[in-house]
Amino acid sequence: MHLSTNIWLKDEGGFKRFFEKQYPSLCIFADHYLQDKDASADIVQEAFVYVWSKREYISDAAAARSYLYKYIKNHCLNLIRDTKRRHEILFERLESPEFFRDNLIEREAYEIIYSAIKDLSSQNQQVIELSLDGLSNKEIAEQLDITINTVKTIKQRSFKTLRRVLSPSLFTFLCMFSEN
DSSP: OOOOHHHHHHOHHHHHHHHHHHHHHHHHHHHHHHSOHHHHHHHHHHHHHHHHHTGGGOOSHHHHHHHHHHHHHHHHHHHHHHHHHHHHHHHHHHTSHHHHHHHHHHHHHHHHHHHHHHTSOHHHHHHHHHHHTTOOHHHHHHHHTOOHHHHHHHHHHHHHHHHHHSOHHHHHHHHHHSOO
């Protein structure tokens, strides 16, 4: 199939046929680099979008394939490089003493907070836990089959109790993760 400049500029149907013919083999090409079918498909689709945006500079199908292969190769290599660097940074961060310390402190804070929540009445505990899971007052009311005003009252009373039993910093930590 040899596409002329006119088809690239005026005929989306011609481009669609070109896409359908080339897409499977380009995905295989990308997957040889990435070993990840989803990421490969994403890059191939991006490559076609790029070629479509540059179609006025592309004379025929051979030139388009050349653009596609270069685009895919370069973006696969960039993704591999960036992923490798992210993994190196993540590993360096994970093995640091600061990460261990921060993780331990966070874990201990959660244990203290959840211990205090467990001391609340059953319904109050449910409301606070659902709030910490990110549910809105309306969603909590629907799930527990109570009114929104009841949810607000329970949250207000529960937070008042938790404020008394938790240190100021732990209470602040709890409030950061709860729905307003």
